[in-house]
Amino acid sequence: MATTLIVLGVVAAVGGIVVFALSSRLVATMLLAFGALAGVTGWLLPVASRADALKTGGLAAGSVVALYALWLNDRRRRVDEERQLLEHERQELETARATHDRERAADERFLRAVELLGHETDQVRVGAMHALAGLARSRPSYTQDVLDVICSYLRRPFEHPEYHQARAATDDYAGEPEAMADRWRVVRMTAQRLLADLLPRVGDPDAHAYDLDLTGATLEYCDLSYRVIGQLRARALKLYRSNSFHHCEVRGPTWFTNTESWGRLWLHHMEFSDGAWFKQMRVHSIVDFGHTVFHSEVKFDGSTFEGTTGFADTRFDGIVDFSTLTLTGPVTPPPGWQVEDQGLVRV
Template identity: 35%
Template sequence: MTAKRRPPAAPNDRELRLWRIGRALTLAFAAAVLVAGGIFYGLVVLLDFEEIDSTAELDARTLFDLVKLSFGVAAGAGALVALVVAYRRQRVDEAGAHREATRLHTERFSQAVDKLGSDSPAVRLGGVHALAGLADDAPTQDLRQTCVDVLCAYLQLPFTPDPGSDPAHQEEHHRYLALRKVRHTILRLIGDHYRRPRGTHRSWQGCDLDLTGVTIDGDLDLSEAVFSEGAVNFRGAVFSSGAVNFSRAVFRGGAVRFDDPVFSGGAVHFSGAAFPSGTVHFRGAAFSGGAVYFTGAAFSGGTVHFSDALLSGGTVHFSDAVFGDGTVNFSDAMFAGGTVHFRGAAFSGGTVHFRDAVFSGGAVHFNGAVFAGGAVNFRGVTGPAPHGLLTAVGTPVPATLVLASAWLPPVP
């Protein structure tokens, strides 16, 4: 973190682009003439003038009116020139103010990154807050994204594990705790800013959030956040302790990936989350400890992948979840340990795939599940039927439900 990273230049659409003054005035005059001509023609039609008397003589009153009209035209032309010049001056001032804001942002950015690379945990903590403040005040979305990228990159850096509280390693243990405080502060700031509605001050919604391979050992609150734009990536992340909260979050479009994560401890909540569109990936997820909650989640559209997941420990809750539309894919998942609850889940629409899944250990419960529509596919599944599944299905088996052949009663 000792190298300085400079934010990218402002995007091209913020650069000052002005026509030459002659061209601007010519176009302005032409527009004014066209507007005046249109108004004149409209008045002629509106007042129903039939023709202009070409034999009329020019009297003093008419001449005076023409003189006044000439002065009015000249005054209007002068006002038009002043308007064009004032507009150009305003644009130049705005561009200058934008350049100055970008320059100040760049200076503050460099100072904040220097603090983040300090050997002192307290100074690093100051750098974290400085970068978060810069992201809030960034004059462009690109500059805000750069600040968020640096904070995410800090979380991706390898860190020394806790040496323990043994007196012989007391100094190292204290340093570990201090640096963990820095990491936990970044997680808290990400949650605080990402939960704010898009378009409001200090909102980071719409920014890319790259937490690839990050070990999340503290609290991260993304409850009620809306994931509709930007790329959010937890690929390979390790959820080892603390509470990570996506409760009542809305996954509507965007790119959200949890490929190959490890849920080994703590609690991760997707309770009441809504998946109305887009695609969310949990491919290859390893559930080996802790608890993951999809209780009451609404799979009402879009696609959610749990294919190739390994459920070998801990507890995963899909209790009272509603599978109402879209596709949820558990194909090739291995239920080898721990406890998985589908108690009270409602399969009322869309498609849920368990094709070629393996039920080889642990406890999988479908007690009280309701199969009221949609397609649920257990084709090619190996292992015994989950607890309560056949009772919940009832007889005859609904046409939209495909069970493993070994679970069906023998045909007389």
């Protein structure tokens, strides 16, 4: 009997292995469990009682079933992990698709607003300006691009009868009629205001320093005070009425080269972290640099300040060049300097 059980156990085990490899795992487990029961029982019958042999064979069969349960649980766990991985990849794909759709929509809004800046009516241009500003607020990655576009609009040639009069020009006015010029001036005023709105204020936590390129721009009543600016290109500006940069923090290089102002220019309480160049600058009215701090090189050579000029408590941490600076109006010199022959010399 023992030999018969051992043979049955071996046959059942072999059959279970074959079935496990080819088809049903459950049937294979049953055959392996029966094989273990028969084989162990038959092997122990000559040396142990029938009850002990059957008990040990039952334990062997139970171990096979337990191993199958462990394999089944491990397979179920791996299937769940693969399902979760697929779900995560699907969610990432949907997120990427949604992000792409939003970026495409933002790009289309940006391009459409830029196109409308050339519209023949001032209302549409003002709306385009606000659309660009709204895009920059909702998607900060567009802020620098929007600032560049607004600066580009302000760099467009612009003339107004009042500007012609402020310059005391002797030639005939060649610009658009005053009514039309007034309409375009409203658009430019909007651009200047939005420019200030988009720049971070001094003291804002983690304020990003955006660059401004206003080269050749015409500004009137432009107020960029209390703003953080990166690089400031203000070459050949044409300034009218009153323009304010006071209390600004400029972190990059600054150029006011060849700028001309026919109004008041407020540059007091500013902080320049990098070099600043005011070469060949001409101011016909008030200019105030009082309490401004220059941490690096600054040049005023070749400039002419015809009105009241203020350098009260201005601080120069780097090299300062006042050579060929001409001062023809009342002057408050910086500490350690004095006015001499319409210029500034060290005491």
